[in-house]
Amino acid sequence: MRGFIASSIGVACAAALSLPLALSSGVGAATTPSAARALTAGAISGSTQSLPLSVLPRDRGLRAPGEQGLTQRDVHPFSLVGVVWDDPAAALEGRVQVRTRATGTARWSGWQELETHNGDHAPDPGTAEHDSGRLRGSTAPLWVGASDGVEVRVRPQAAPAHQAAAPAANSAAQASLPKGLRLELVDPGDEPPPGGAPAEGPRTGALTAESAAASAVNADLAPLGADVIPALGKKETESELIEARGGEADAKVSPYIGPRPRIVTRKGWGADETLRERTFVYTTKVKAAFVHHSATGNNYTCSQAPSLIRGIYRYHVKSLGWRDIGYNFLVDKCGNIYEGRAGGVAKPVKGAHTLGFNTNSMGVAVLGTFGTSKPSAAAVKGLARLAAWKLGLYGVNPSGKTYLTSAGGNLYRKGKSVRLNVISGHRDGYATECPGRLLYNKLGTARSTSASLQGR
Incomplete structure (x- = not known):
């Protein structure tokens, strides 16, 4: 966990790019389904x-x-x-x-x-x-x-x-x-090969330079090329955070942080790393979490969630012109948590989720549409578990208030300091229906559960 709030990943990128040249010959995104099906075995089409x-x-x-x-x-x-x-x-x-x-x-x-x-x-x-x-x-x-x-x-x-x-x-x-x-x-292309990484560690031979770089920024949490960042118990998570903050000097102080949840990496959901821009962009810290719904409908199964995320990713990059998927994290109806925008799940990656408030915040999209449909209890719990851990890394109370400076939008002028709930809905920063009335109504539950998981 040491260095989890670093604003530069030059060393990680250098390590990734030093892989044998044979590993960096990634296959680009296909422009037609027939071309996609012609990709080499194991590649992600789309x-x-x-x-x-x-x-x-x-x-x-x-x-x-x-x-x-x-x-x-x-x-x-x-x-x-x-x-x-x-x-x-x-x-x-x-x-x-x-x-x-x-x-x-x-x-x-x-x-x-x-x-x-x-x-x-x-x-x-x-x-x-x-x-x-x-x-x-x-x-x-x-x-x-x-x-x-x-x-x-x-x-x-x-x-x-x-x-x-x-x-x-x-x-x-x-x-x-x-x-x-x-x-x-x-x-959205083919599913990633089943089975995940072997017990002794992932095989890096299947990684391109781009996918190795996207994985290397999580190297403190999981092996290079891992499909999943494993969950940790609360004590182990606290120990990692104490070590990252300087070790024994603060060991007597129990940090407020929730246990690290299991997170499916970009490799785990099958991100084609050749689509996004190669560099990563960071903000200073994470002071707030904006909750969204993906508005993609509720007609998906949890086994289809990786395909849905690959579709959103491609839509954001190829259709909307963004540098990467806009959300920092996504949560499906079964409560599974997925890494979103590349740059490291523990790092303050700058997203494109809440116009005017992407600095010093993270965006979490619950997959579904929640204007008239209730989010599942598992999804709300997954949201709370993620917030308890990620906000805890930055010493933030999920049930508290914070101030963010607007970069401009339809609710707040540029430069205005705005007082917000640490866990806010998208509509709190912009005039929108997102994250849907019924998910928005569950944010109080998410705040209290998240604070409890931190030990507050």
């Missing part, structure tokens, strides 16, 4: 189909003026779907609905809603990630399972009364939609 939307015919008046979309069509297999547009600052004022056909069947789903993000999940203004010129506006992605047919419609909100009375009412309604609407169909 693809993104990007289909431009167009104005749909009125169809006997059943469609709204200016409605855009795609009519039913056959496509390459995919499991995750979203809609993006050119300007990340433009709001999509309307409804986005999709229906899909399960692979190899004639069975079409009903219409399903995609949640519009409208800028609430994004890198902070003024950062290199925000100013890269690659960012796009987007809906939340929706997990639909293995599918090979799709139909989509984007319905603008009704024009205001003063516009509706004007001669160009239809064009005004059409103009309310952002420019460059595209449907993104994501194939």
